[in-house]
Amino acid sequence: MGLFDKIKQAFTGEKKEEPIQQDEVAEKYEKGLEKTRSSFSEKMNALFANFRKVDEDFFEELEEILIGADVGFDVTMEITDALRQEVKLKNAKSQNEVQQVIIEKMVEIYEENEIDEQPVQLKKNELTVILFVGVNGVGKTTSIAKLAHQYKSDGKKVLLAAGDTFRAGAIEQLKIWGERVHAEVITGKEGGDPASVAFDAVKKAKEEQADVLLIDTAGRLQNKINLMKELEKIKRVIQKEVPDAPHEVLLVLDATTGQNALIQARQFKETTDVTGIVLTKLDGTAKGGIVLAIRNELGIPVKFVGLGESMDDLKAFDSTDYIYGLFSELIKETI
Amino acid sequence: MAFEGLTERLQNAMTKLRRKGKVSEADVKEMMREVRLALLEADVNFKVVKDFVKKVSERAVGSEVLENLNPGQQIIKIVNDELTDLMGGGKEGIEFSPKPPTVIMMVGLQGAGKTTTAGKLANYLREKDHKRPMMVAADIYRPAAIEQLQTLGEQLNIPVFSMGDQVSPIEIAEKGIEQAKNEGRDVVFIDTAGRLQIDETLMAELSEIKAATQPNEIFLVVDAMTGQEAANVAKSFNEQLDITGVVLTKLDGDTRGGAALSIRAVTGKPIKFVGQGEKLDAIDAFYPDRMASRILGMGDMLTLIEKAQQDVDEKKAEEMAEKIRENTFDLNDFIDQMDQVNKMGPLEDIIKMIPGMNNIPGLDQIQVDPKDTARMKAIVLSMTGAERENPDILSQSRRKRIAKGSGRPLVEVNRLIKQFNESKKMMNQMSKGNLSGMDNLFGKGAKGKLGKMAFNQMNKKAGINKKKKKKKMVRKKKK
Numbered sequence: 001m002g003l004f005d006k007i008k009q010a011f012t013g014e015k016k017e018e019p020i021q022q023d024e025v026a027e028k029y030e031k032g033l034e035k036t037r038s039s040f041s042e043k044m045n046a047l048f049a050n051f052r053k054v055d056e057d058f059f060e061e062l063e064e065i066l067i068g069a070d071v072g073f074d075v076t077m078e079i080t081d082a083l084r085q086e087v088k089l090k091n092a093k094s095q096n097e098v099q100q101v102i103i104e105k106m107v108e109i110y111e112e113n114e115i116d117e118q119p120v121q122l123k124k125n126e127l128t129v130i131l132f133v134g135v136n137g138v139g140k141t142t143s144i145a146k147l148a149h150q151y152k153s154d155g156k157k158v159l160l161a162a163g164d165t166f167r168a169g170a171i172e173q174l175k176i177w178g179e180r181v182h183a184e185v186i187t188g189k190e191g192g193d194p195a196s197v198a199f200d201a202v203k204k205a206k207e208e209q210a211d212v213l214l215i216d217t218a219g220r221l222q223n224k225i226n227l228m229k230e231l232e233k234i235k236r237v238i239q240k241e242v243p244d245a246p247h248e249v250l251l252v253l254d255a256t257t258g259q260n261a262l263i264q265a266r267q268f269k270e271t272t273d274v275t276g277i278v279l280t281k282l283d284g285t286a287k288g289g290i291v292l293a294i295r296n297e298l299g300i301p302v303k304f305v306g307l308g309e310s311m312d313d314l315k316a317f318d319s320t321d322y323i324y325g326l327f328s329e330l331i332k333e334t335i
Numbered sequence: 336m337a338f339e340g341l342t343e344r345l346q347n348a349m350t351k352l353r354r355k356g357k358v359s360e361a362d363v364k365e366m367m368r369e370v371r372l373a374l375l376e377a378d379v380n381f382k383v384v385k386d387f388v389k390k391v392s393e394r395a396v397g398s399e400v401l402e403n404l405n406p407g408q409q410i411i412k413i414v415n416d417e418l419t420d421l422m423g424g425g426k427e428g429i430e431f432s433p434k435p436p437t438v439i440m441m442v443g444l445q446g447a448g449k450t451t452t453a454g455k456l457a458n459y460l461r462e463k464d465h466k467r468p469m470m471v472a473a474d475i476y477r478p479a480a481i482e483q484l485q486t487l488g489e490q491l492n493i494p495v496f497s498m499g500d501q502v503s504p505i506e507i508a509e510k511g512i513e514q515a516k517n518e519g520r521d522v523v524f525i526d527t528a529g530r531l532q533i534d535e536t537l538m539a540e541l542s543e544i545k546a547a548t549q550p551n552e553i554f555l556v557v558d559a560m561t562g563q564e565a566a567n568v569a570k571s572f573n574e575q576l577d578i579t580g581v582v583l584t585k586l587d588g589d590t591r592g593g594a595a596l597s598i599r600a601v602t603g604k605p606i607k608f609v610g611q612g613e614k615l616d617a618i619d620a621f622y623p624d625r626m627a628s629r630i631l632g633m634g635d636m637l638t639l640i641e642k643a644q645q646d647v648d649e650k651k652a653e654e655m656a657e658k659i660r661e662n663t664f665d666l667n668d669f670i671d672q673m674d675q676v677n678k679m680g681p682l683e684d685i686i687k688m689i690p691g692m693n694n695i696p697g698l699d700q701i702q703v704d705p706k707d708t709a710r711m712k713a714i715v716l717s718m719t720g721a722e723r724e725n726p727d728i729l730s731q732s733r734r735k736r737i738a739k740g741s742g743r744p745l746v747e748v749n750r751l752i753k754q755f756n757e758s759k760k761m762m763n764q765m766s767k768g769n770l771s772g773m774d775n776l777f778g779k780g781a782k783g784k785l786g787k788m789a790f791n792q793m794n795k796k797a798g799i800n801k802k803k804k805k806k807k808m809v810r811k812k813k814k
């Protein structure tokens with residue numbers, strides 16, 4: 001069932017919200033996103049309660065709510081500009097009419113981009129190589145540990161590659177995680193060539209018939225050309241051993257990052273063909289809106305979200321569920 | 336990307352307003368809408384933006400428009416000044432304790448840059464103030480956090496105090512300071528674990544460390560890329576710890592860094608240092624004026640406008656525009672134009688002032704060679720008057736003579752003539768309203784943009800192509 005249908009049903013009250021699976025992480029996840037949702041819909045409701053007419057002040061308030069939720073600047077402008085038009089055209093005046101236009105527009109933006117939302121899937125009886133990239137301090141290493149832990153729990157053979165040879169203590173950090181999740185870590189020398197670590201790791205993973213190899217890289221800002229080129233080299237070197245690898249390139253983004261997250265996504269996509277995003281530190285912020293912006297502007301799906309610092313704190317992400325949640329809350333309160 | 340879009344809009348709004356004596360309410364309204372969006376897009380917290388816009392609007396209405404500026408530029412200037420004021424002030428540098436050691440506590444979210452900054456600052460104080468710093472490893476939570484600090488200590492040859500990760504951070508901090516006293520260390524950095532401002536337990540731990548160590552400075556380390564959340568983070572840390580200053584990290588990236596304004600507005604605490612890279616010497620004092628124009632996304636456009644206005648001879652610009660219209664633009668004018676550009680300062684400096692330019696990946700690697708324009712000039716100066724006025728007569732033998740005379744290779748002479756001809760052709764088209772191909776006008780790359788800019792600047796003065804050139808002045812969207 002498409003998102004729009006779901007929402008329509010919510011509108012007409014035909015069907016109840018589908019129950020969401022209730023394990024522990026899911027609960028944590030719900031709690032984390034709950035904040036985003038309720039603060040978002042609270043503000044929207046306050047806005048509707050306060051305005052008498054749909055004027056420029058109203059639009060400014062709306063812009064602030066959307067930007068405040070880090071929906072992204074461009075998406076926000078797209079929504080409010082469209083709304084200005086629609087309100088004029090349809091002469092929408094009542095709260096219900098306007099709210100409906102907002103929801104329609106948001107769903108429209110959401111559905112504008114048909115994107116491949118395949119979750120990360122391991123290959124059967126073959127090595128899957130996943131490369132982690134991103135700017136400094138976003139949570140690459142920790143996310144690798146978390147994902148390794150998940151695959152280990154599924155009974156997979158997991159190898160980790162300590163490709164961050166630059167930051168002080170980075171190799172040691174991954175090694176400690178390796179011990180905790182019981183996964184072998186392939187390391188090189190501090191200050192050594194990360195591509196050669198990746199190469200060794202891929203080779204070893206093949207030899208040992210591992211199911212999955214997770215490759216860590218040093219954080220790098222997307223405007224540093226040489227460092228971005230280094231990532232290309234890492235990819236090339238991996239491909240020498242496994243031509244169709246890396247099977248996934250996961251860009252790790254910190255949920256507290258503002259507009260720069262989009263530039264990061266764009267730049268990393270260009271150099272490394274990012275296949276998905278890991279959105280970390282969502283336990284700290286009531287801002288998940290960036291999901292919409294990234295999807296809308298770049299067509300890259302968020303595949304995992306990070307919800308804390310321990311190895312259990314990673315959750316596969318379904319953006320339809322998320323956005324549906326965001327809207328349905330709003331809709332419920334409209335009716 | 337909206338980045339350019341906004342700068343463009345700001346500039347459009349700016350030039351829309353014609354020159355007149357006082358800034359009117361309508362002028363302010365027109366500009367402030369764009370300013371508001373620029374700030375929001377730069378990640379300044381929306382509440383902070385609201386207050387700021389209100390305050391500046393009040394100040395701007397009725398203000399006297401300065402010589403050489405139009406009301407739009409005047410408002411941008413006010414905005415810029417206010418931003419600078421707001422972010423500046425407060426004590427600079429580090430408050431050293433009269434009774435050493437001076438204790439400095441580093442706090443902030445996960446991954447903000449606390450540990451790296453502790454290393455950078457320790458190094459900085461040793462170099463600048465001849466201090467004997469020590470660092471204390473009080474992050475017992477993140478795997479290998481202690482090793483990270485120890486590695487930095489080894490790299491810098493600065494001692495690191497650690498008690499492993501089985502002792503409470505409070506005790507580690509206390510013992511660390513004791514040790515520093517014993518060893519005659521006069522500055523102690525306490526590196527704490529990253530934590531969320533909503534984590535009550537861990538926030539309380541910081542309060543305890545503070546109570547136990549009575550730090551002289553508590554620096555909140557914030558990633559410059561932080562979005563709307565920066566305001567909440569700063570507020571909570573400040574309420575909980577009464578921080579003494581802020582360090583903004585990762586400014587070597589291409590973020591606009593609106594977080595700086597949010598933090599300052601919310602806490603009132605000064606931003607003292609900025610991190611400019613991963614290396615341990617990449618730390619700098621905070622300059623509010625640089626930050627203001629960065630946030631505004633105008634580069635140092637205002638400075639450029641002012642500079643250009645002082646230096647570009649208005650009459651000359653008008654003459655040149657006239658020549659373009661009449662299609663009598665010659666090589667003399669071509670080098671004049673270069674002089675105009677040169678007058679504005681070293682090329683690198685000017686490039687940095689152009690909005691968007693500092694965001695082009697790899698620009699930092701481009702070497703702009705001021706000798707290039709000097710060489711071109713040398714070539715033109717080796718031509719006879721007739722040749723300069725009528726380059727069509729430049730036969731191969733004449734070109735060879737010029738090459739010899741200027742001491743430049745023949746290919747360079749040919750290139751220059753080719754470039755000139757293309758420019759002329761394009762200018763001619765342009766003056767007829769056809770702007771396609773404008774990009775190649777002044778050659779490719781950064782220098783081309785520069786020439787174009789100077790040219791636009793002159794056109795603006797002379798009042799031709801007013802609307803069209805706006806569109807082209809802004810860097811083309813990168814996919």
Ligand SMILES: Nc1nc2c(ncn2[C@@H]2O[C@H](COP(=O)(O)OP(=O)(O)OP(=O)(O)O)[C@@H](O)[C@H]2O)c(=O)[nH]1
Nearest residue numbers: 136137445446447448449450451529585610611612
């Ligand atoms: N490019 C750039 N990177 C920086 C800067 N400051 C810190 N970093 C990098 O950001 C990452 C995180 O820095 P850390 O110093 O480990 O941050 P932290 O706040 O101590 O992190 P935790 O202890 O994990 O909470 C590292 O990769 C640093 O190299 C800066 O100014 N520019």
Ligand SMILES: Nc1nc2c(ncn2[C@@H]2O[C@H](COP(=O)(O)OP(=O)(O)O)[C@@H](O)[C@H]2O)c(=O)[nH]1
Nearest residue numbers: 137138139140141142280281306307308445446
């Ligand atoms: N609260 C929270 N912290 C996280 C999350 N993911 C990572 N971190 C923390 O962020 C910091 C930087 O993480 P790290 O994995 O070293 O980042 P890297 O530099 O990208 O490899 C560490 O202190 C992690 O514990 C998350 O989802 N939530």
Ligand SMILES: [Mg+2]
Nearest residue numbers: 140141164170
């Ligand atoms: Mg790492």
Ligand SMILES: [Mg+2]
Nearest residue numbers: 449450474480
């Ligand atoms: Mg640290």
